[in-house]
Amino acid sequence: MTKILLLAEHDNNTLNEATLRAVTAAKQIGDVNILVVGHACDAVAQTASKISGVEKVLLADGVVFVHQLAEPVAALLVELAPAYDVIMSAATSIGKSALPRVAALLDVAQISEIIEVVSPDTFVRPIYAGNALQKVRASEGKKVITVRPTSFEPAPSEGDAPIETLSTNTTNEKTTFVSAALSDGDRVELVSAKTVISGGRAFGSKEQFDQLLEPLAQKLNGAIGASRAAVDAGYAPNEWQVGQTGKVVAPDLYVAIGISGAIQHLAGMKDSKTIVAINSDPDAPINQIADYVLIADLFEAVPELTDKL
Amino acid sequence: MKVLVPIKRVIDYNVKIRVKPDGSGVDLDNVKMSMNPFDEIAIEAALQLKEAGKVDEVVIATIGVEKSQDVLRTGLAMGADRAILVQVEGEVEPLGIAKVLAKIVGDEEPGFVILGKQAIDDDASQTGQMLSALLGWGQATFASALQLEEGYVRVTQEVDAGLQTIDVALPAIVTVDLRLNTPRYATLPNVMKAKRKPLEVITPADFGVDTSPRNTVLETYEPPARAGGITVQNVDELVEKLKNQAGVI
Numbered sequence: 045m046t047k048i049l050l051l052a053e054h055d056n057n058t059l060n061e062a063t064l065r066a067v068t069a070a071k072q073i074g075d076v077n078i079l080v081v082g083h084a085c086d087a088v089a090q091t092a093s094k095i096s097g098v099e100k101v102l103l104a105d106g107v108v109f110v111h112q113l114a115e116p117v118a119a120l121l122v123e124l125a126p127a128y129d130v131i132m133s134a135a136t137s138i139g140k141s142a143l144p145r146v147a148a149l150l151d152v153a154q155i156s157e158i159i160e161v162v163s164p165d166t167f168v169r170p171i172y173a174g175n176a177l178q179k180v181r182a183s184e185g186k187k188v189i190t191v192r193p194t195s196f197e198p199a200p201s202e203g204d205a206p207i208e209t210l211s212t213n214t215t216n217e218k219t220t221f222v223s224a225a226l227s228d229g230d231r232v233e234l235v236s237a238k239t240v241i242s243g244g245r246a247f248g249s250k251e252q253f254d255q256l257l258e259p260l261a262q263k264l265n266g267a268i269g270a271s272r273a274a275v276d277a278g279y280a281p282n283e284w285q286v287g288q289t290g291k292v293v294a295p296d297l298y299v300a301i302g303i304s305g306a307i308q309h310l311a312g313m314k315d316s317k318t319i320v321a322i323n324s325d326p327d328a329p330i331n332q333i334a335d336y337v338l339i340a341d342l343f344e345a346v347p348e349l350t351d352k353l
Numbered sequence: 354m355k356v357l358v359p360i361k362r363v364i365d366y367n368v369k370i371r372v373k374p375d376g377s378g379v380d381l382d383n384v385k386m387s388m389n390p391f392d393e394i395a396i397e398a399a400l401q402l403k404e405a406g407k408v409d410e411v412v413i414a415t416i417g418v419e420k421s422q423d424v425l426r427t428g429l430a431m432g433a434d435r436a437i438l439v440q441v442e443g444e445v446e447p448l449g450i451a452k453v454l455a456k457i458v459g460d461e462e463p464g465f466v467i468l469g470k471q472a473i474d475d476d477a478s479q480t481g482q483m484l485s486a487l488l489g490w491g492q493a494t495f496a497s498a499l500q501l502e503e504g505y506v507r508v509t510q511e512v513d514a515g516l517q518t519i520d521v522a523l524p525a526i527v528t529v530d531l532r533l534n535t536p537r538y539a540t541l542p543n544v545m546k547a548k549r550k551p552l553e554v555i556t557p558a559d560f561g562v563d564t565s566p567r568n569t570v571l572e573t574y575e576p577p578a579r580a581g582g583i584t585v586q587n588v589d590e591l592v593e594k595l596k597n598q599a600g601v602i
């Protein structure tokens with residue numbers, strides 16, 4: 045049976061839902077061990093041990109890992125690799141930074157952001173911002189794979205896997221953490237939200253973006269997203285960007301307001317179940333993929349919609 | 354110090370791609386090709402460092418077909434000093450690219466390497482990190498700010514939860530994101546001047562690197578299309594449909 049080592053995504057306190065989704069993909073390939081790398085992250089290992097179908101949790105706790113910088117995380121994965129056939133991770137910032145290093149050091153080609161497991165060695169992944177899909181067969185030998193979380197359901201948490209503590213001598217002379225400016229943890233998380241309300245350039249200012257979208261997002265208990273144009277203009281922080289080069293989301297309801305629907309934006313939201321477009325332009329490309337199109341001025345339609353919900 | 358900027362020629366980001374009906378790939382014939390947009394940002398970052406007097410030479414390189422000379426000329430017209438084309442036929446995976454780049458780094462000995470965080474064709478986001486691992490250098494990824502200091506580079510990275518700033522000891526690899534800068538356009542006089550700048554053509558065999566692909570692409574196909582939607586007349590109708598038809602509110 046194929047043996048998989050899956051890198052957990054977490055902030056030393058909470059296991060990210062992306063990992064539960066990556067486990068679902070991994071279980072279609074083989075037997076799953078989860079690696080929790082961090083510092084003072086026992087709680088994460090505990091949560092990981094509850095994921096159904098996980099055989100074992102490995103916990104590597106050390107000061108060198110506190111910010112999960114790519115160099116030490118990759119070095120540890122390479123050290124553990126001989127016992128595994130597949131090294132995997134969700135396609136999160138940490139996974140995307142560390143796994144290609146692992147692949148290069150193991151001298152194997154990585155397969156990025158799989159959206160489907162066809163068989164244990166064959167996967168589907170999007171290319172060209174999701175405008176084409178590629179079915180890829182991995183070469184023999186070890187595989188290094190990242191998973192697009194929105195394409196898999198989260199694995200249930202009804203398991204009870206043993207936790208094994210690792211001791212490592214990993215060091216990091218190359219990179220040093222300086223500071224972080226992270227989003228407020230009380231918000232509904234964009235990637236796992238059931239409803240996402242996104243705003244574009246048309247809002248004209250940060251004040252109008254916040255004043256119009258916050259109340260609507262609250263009513264719908266949704267997360268707020270943004271187009272690149274809105275982020276570049278400073279209406280929203282970078283971590284809210286949806287698209288080819290931002291976050292990929294697939295909520296039950298996605299509302300695109302004052303967003304034209306460039307292919308780079310569609311790449312991040314077109315797998316949403318229901319899409320609503322509110323746009324003053326009947327010919328905006330977003331209207332072609334939306335389930336419900338409202339041709340209106342957002343400055344009138346958004347307050348009215350918030351009122352009527 | 355010298356900076357190396359690896360770049361890639363891809364289908365222009367404005368073009369709607371066509372998947373070949375026989376499933377063999379994406380049609381590249383008679384399609385507008387351009388420099389990967391992230392690579393323009395990488396070149397701009399290198400040029401700004403040169404203008405600030407922190408680096409003395411900007412070398413650009415690509416691994417690609419003969420026609421990739423186009424994007425190298427564009428980079429030279431933006432202001433790069435010198436270009437290297439490692440000429441290949443067909444697709445090279447990021448691992449193969451990284452191996453060739455590692456050889457170029459060995460010859461050129463740049464103080465650091467700046468490259469795009471992903472190419473908009475295969476969206477793999479691997480090359481910079483792989484090159485960094487092969488060289489044993491430190492890396493910063495998805496940079497939205499970059500400051501070159503004595504012995505290290507301070508980089509603000511766009512991460513899932515916001516922004517993270519790290520220092521990377523030189524020599525280093527930095528992959529750049531959209532918000533790092535706005536790349537300059539090449540002016541016509543500079544396009545003319547670029548024609549006379551040095552462009553060296555070599556092959557992977559010159560380095561003894563095997564760039565044949567490891568994985569096999571079995572099929573390339575179009576994603577399922579979304580069924581068309583309806584236009585609602587007003588907010589009331591939208592609310593009604595979301596409640597009773599879609600059942601999402």
Ligand SMILES: Cc1cc2nc3c(=O)[nH]c(=O)nc-3n(C[C@H](O)[C@H](O)[C@H](O)COP(=O)(O)OP(=O)(O)OC[C@H]3O[C@@H](n4cnc5c(N)ncnc54)[C@H](O)[C@@H]3O)c2cc1C
Nearest residue numbers: 244245246271272273287288289290302303304324325342
């Ligand atoms: C390499 C690369 C990567 C990129 N990655 C991303 C990405 O990840 N995500 C992303 O979003 N973009 C990305 N882009 C940018 C993308 O190409 C578009 O430029 C961007 O998505 C446009 O944002 P927008 O729709 O808000 O603005 P615009 O295209 O300007 O659209 C504004 C829309 O608002 C409508 N409007 C105007 N006024 C009103 C009003 N009063 N009421 C209602 N509607 C109104 C207009 O009709 C228009 O449709 C990328 C581009 C490149 C080159």
